[in-house]
Amino acid sequence: MARLMLISMLFLLAGSMLMVQGGDPTLFFEWNVTYGTIAPLGVPVKGILINGQFPGPNLNSTTNNNIVVNVFNNLDEPFLVTWDGVQHRKNSWQDGVLETNCPIPPGKNYTYKFQVKDQIGSYMYYPVTAMHKAVGGFGGLRVNSRLLIPVPYADPADDYTLLVGDFFNKGHTSLKKILDSGRNLGRCDGVHLNGKVAKGDGKDEPLFTMEAGKTYKYRICNTGIKTSLNVRFQGHTMKLVEMEGSHTMQNDYDSLDVHVGQCFSVLVTANQEPRDYYVVASTRFTRREVTATGIIRYKNGKGAASSELPPPPVGWAWSLNQFRTFRWNLTSNAARPNPQGSYKYGSINITRTIRLANTAQRVDGKLRYALNGVSYVEPTTPLKLGEYYGVADKVFKYDTIPDEPPSDNTRVTLAPIVLNMTHRNFVEIIFENHETAIQSYHLSGYSFFAVGMDIGKWSPEKRMNYNLLDAVSRHTIQVFPNSWSAILLTFDNCGM
Numbered sequence: 001m002a003r004l005m006l007i008s009m010l011f012l013l014a015g016s017m018l019m020v021q022g023g024d025p026t027l028f029f030e031w032n033v034t035y036g037t038i039a040p041l042g043v044p045v046k047g048i049l050i051n052g053q054f055p056g057p058n059l060n061s062t063t064n065n066n067i068v069v070n071v072f073n074n075l076d077e078p079f080l081v082t083w084d085g086v087q088h089r090k091n092s093w094q095d096g097v098l099e100t101n102c103p104i105p106p107g108k109n110y111t112y113k114f115q116v117k118d119q120i121g122s123y124m125y126y127p128v129t130a131m132h133k134a135v136g137g138f139g140g141l142r143v144n145s146r147l148l149i150p151v152p153y154a155d156p157a158d159d160y161t162l163l164v165g166d167f168f169n170k171g172h173t174s175l176k177k178i179l180d181s182g183r184n185l186g187r188c189d190g191v192h193l194n195g196k197v198a199k200g201d202g203k204d205e206p207l208f209t210m211e212a213g214k215t216y217k218y219r220i221c222n223t224g225i226k227t228s229l230n231v232r233f234q235g236h237t238m239k240l241v242e243m244e245g246s247h248t249m250q251n252d253y254d255s256l257d258v259h260v261g262q263c264f265s266v267l268v269t270a271n272q273e274p275r276d277y278y279v280v281a282s283t284r285f286t287r288r289e290v291t292a293t294g295i296i297r298y299k300n301g302k303g304a305a306s307s308e309l310p311p312p313p314v315g316w317a318w319s320l321n322q323f324r325t326f327r328w329n330l331t332s333n334a335a336r337p338n339p340q341g342s343y344k345y346g347s348i349n350i351t352r353t354i355r356l357a358n359t360a361q362r363v364d365g366k367l368r369y370a371l372n373g374v375s376y377v378e379p380t381t382p383l384k385l386g387e388y389y390g391v392a393d394k395v396f397k398y399d400t401i402p403d404e405p406p407s408d409n410t411r412v413t414l415a416p417i418v419l420n421m422t423h424r425n426f427v428e429i430i431f432e433n434h435e436t437a438i439q440s441y442h443l444s445g446y447s448f449f450a451v452g453m454d455i456g457k458w459s460p461e462k463r464m465n466y467n468l469l470d471a472v473s474r475h476t477i478q479v480f481p482n483s484w485s486a487i488l489l490t491f492d493n494c495g496m
Contacts, residue, residue, distance in 0.1 A: 024115070026066040029059065034074045038136060040192035043169045048075070048127065048136035054195050055163050055223070056139030059125065061116050063146050063335045069112045071104060077130060078103030081112075083141060084261060085123035085244055085475045087445050088114050092384070092495030095444050097128055099383040099416075100496055116143045118335045121245035122219035122263040124163070131172040131179070131225075136195075138163065138223045143245075145335070152332040153241055153250070153267060157214035162207070164231060164258065164281040165224030166290075167192050182366025188227055191281050191292035198278065198293040202304050206297035207279065210270035217241075220256070221263040228259045228284040228319075228438055228478070230312045233296070234277040234305065238266035240326070244474040245447055247334060249327040255312065257284055257319045259478040260440040275303030282312040284319065285438055316455075316480050323453055323478075328470040345449050345488060346468025351425045355458065357405035357432040358439055358479075361412040370412045372401040377414045384496050405432065421491040430458045430486045433479040440478050441485075447473045448489035458484040 031050050038047030038054045050056030061067055073079040080103040082096035092100045094114040104110045126138035140161035145151050166188035168175055178185055190197065198204040210216055218238075222229055232238075232255035239250050242265035256264055278293040289312065295305060313319070330341025356371045368375040379386070379395050386395035396416040421427065429448075433439045451466040466486065479485045 024064040024066055025062075026068060027061055029067070029069045031056075031069060031071045032074060033071060033079055033137065038195065040167050040195050040197060041169060041190040042197075043189075045135060045169055045171050046173075048132055048172075050137060050139065053139075054136045056125070056137060058139060058161055059141045060144070061142065062144045063120055063149070064115065064117060065143075066113070066115045070109055071112065072109040073104040073106055076106050078105055079127060079132065079137070080104065080129050081125055081137065082128050082444075083112075083114065083123070083125050084442065085121070085263070086114060086116060086141070087119060087447070087493060088495070089117045090494050091115075092445060097444065098378055102382060103129055119143050119245055120145050120335045121242055122221065122265045123244070124221045124223055124263060126223060131176040133223070134168055134175050134225055135172045140219060140221065142219060145333075149333050149335070149337060152247055152329060154215070156217035156267060157211065159217045160208050160219065162194060162218050162220045162231070162279065163223045164191065164193050164220065164229050165222060166190075166227035166229070166283065168225070182362070182368075184367060185226065187286055187288065188225070188283070188290065191227075191229065191283060191290050193279060193281055193292055193294040196294060198295050200293070200305075200307065204295045206276070207294040209297050209299055210268075211299045212270050212274050212301075215267050215269045217265060217267055219263060219265050220258055222258040222260050224260055226260060227286065228257060228440075229281045230255050230257050230284050232256070232280050232310050232312070233268055234280065234310055235272045236268050236270075236277065238268055241265050241267055243326065243472050244476065245334070246473045247329040247332040247340060248472060249329050249470075251325055251327075253322075254310065257313070257322060259438065259476070261442045261476045262440070262478075270298060273303075274298035274301035276301065276305040278305045278309060280309050284312070285316065320453060320455070320480060320483075323450075326472050328472050330470055340473070341470070345471075348426045348488075348490075350428045350488070351422075352403070353428045353430070354403045354419070355405060355430045355432060357409055357434060359409055359412065360435055361410065363412050363414065368412055368414070371417065372405050373409055373411055373413065374401045374417055375412050375414050376417050379416050383416065383418060387496070409434075418496075423494060424490060424492050426488065426490050428486065428488055430484055431477065431479045432458055432484045433481055436481045438478055438480055440476060442476045443487075443489075445493045445495065446489055446491070447475050448477075448487040449473055450477050450485065451488055452486040453477075453480075453483065455480065455483045458486070462486070
């Protein structure tokens with residue numbers, strides 16, 4: 001449920017009336033979070049619904065809109081939702097993660113208030129506690145461009161959201177117990193597309209419809225827990241146009257690897273024989289490949305989708321090379337009228353380098369993951385509250401981890417991890433993955449330039465191969481096994 005309100009004020013000055021606009025439009029939403037039975041893979045599971053929907057409703061907005069979401073928690077456990085990719089300028093209180101927000105208690109409500117300031121693009125929201133995300137509570141979040149800002153492609157015939165993700169039939173309570181016991185989740189039971197999987201019996205309802213000759217926009221997000229997915233459209237190519245808030249060079253792809261937390265926008269033209277086609281999602285980098293399909297139906301089309309599915313790519317190298325084809329569109333506008341490329345990030349001097357190496361060790365018999373030898377533990381008092389009330393020294397310590405991995409990175413200690421940053425410093429962060437599984441990192445409150453990625457260990461000489469011209473500005477980055485990824489950004493958003 002949403003309504004639009006323009007706040008204005010009227011002043012009477014010497015017999016004349018002056019109207020002053022009081023800011024950007026405000027969108028109001030009311031969400032009721034409940035349990036409900038879902039069955040993406042055909043097995044009934046206790047799911048989490050928003051306004052009775054799984055996945056949840058699309059949150060549709062425009063650049064600079066103020067968004068007010070009143071969330072009523074009708075679960076029997078606390079619930080907390082984050083707005084992945086929204087930067088919350090100087091407003092980290094609304095980010096929706098444990099150390100800046102308290103979860104909504106059962107039977108209570110909380111009203112989130114934030115602005116999508118100077119942003120465009122495709123994002124998502126999802127719950128962050130108690131493994132809720134495994135069974136729902138997530139949905140698409142789109143920020144449309146203002147009408148006065150040109151977009152580097154023609155208006156599509158329609159704008160669709162495609163949420164793909166791995167799924168576990170055990171349910172969130174059992175999954176939480178597995179993690180709490182110190183074990184690994186193991187492989188997923190299957191994959192869903194917008195909470196569904198086509199059976200292929202000729203009775204499937206379409207996920208989307210297209211009309212021959214027209215072009216459609218698909219916002220594709222991986223809402224899963226741990227599995228990278230490859231997405232492709234049977235008989236159709238995808239033109240990549242936007243990625244997590246940035247317009248990209250418009251290359252054509254037969255398939256795209258979408259890693260956990262990532263969102264892409266593509267254009268698909270209905271230029272094939274009018275009938276049904278499959279949109280396909282397959283697991284990547286897993287011992288057993290799992291594939292799921294959904295139906296795309298041409299209007300007035302005749303004929304079922306072919307059972308011959310387009311094959312997925314093979315291996316890590318393919319995905320790494322695809323990453324290198326992603327380029328920032330330097331001449332296109334984003335949220336503001338000036339071209340994206342007017343920000344010359346490659347000419348800014350780096351003021352600090354942080355290398356973060358992830359490791360996995362058993363501590364007291366339980367599996368723990370760590371960064372630079374420290375595994376994060378949640379304090380009893382939220383970090384932001386500790387700072388606000390001037391008792392941070394009693395809750396946590398700053399700079400718990402060094403800027404480089406310790407020489408002995410096999411030992412793991414438990415502590416809250418808080419890094420102090422200097423306002424407006426231009427920082428280089430290198431993520432090093434020494435494990436055998438892919439990692440996916442998201443940086444709240446910021447976008448960064450994904451300038452480099454390669455196998456092996458990082459060293460200063462690797463900077464010679466950084467993309468300092470047109471790396472995409474985004475908020476998530478994957479790190480392949482025994483590999484590294486490098487990002488550059490300015491820390492200009494005060495808060496935690």
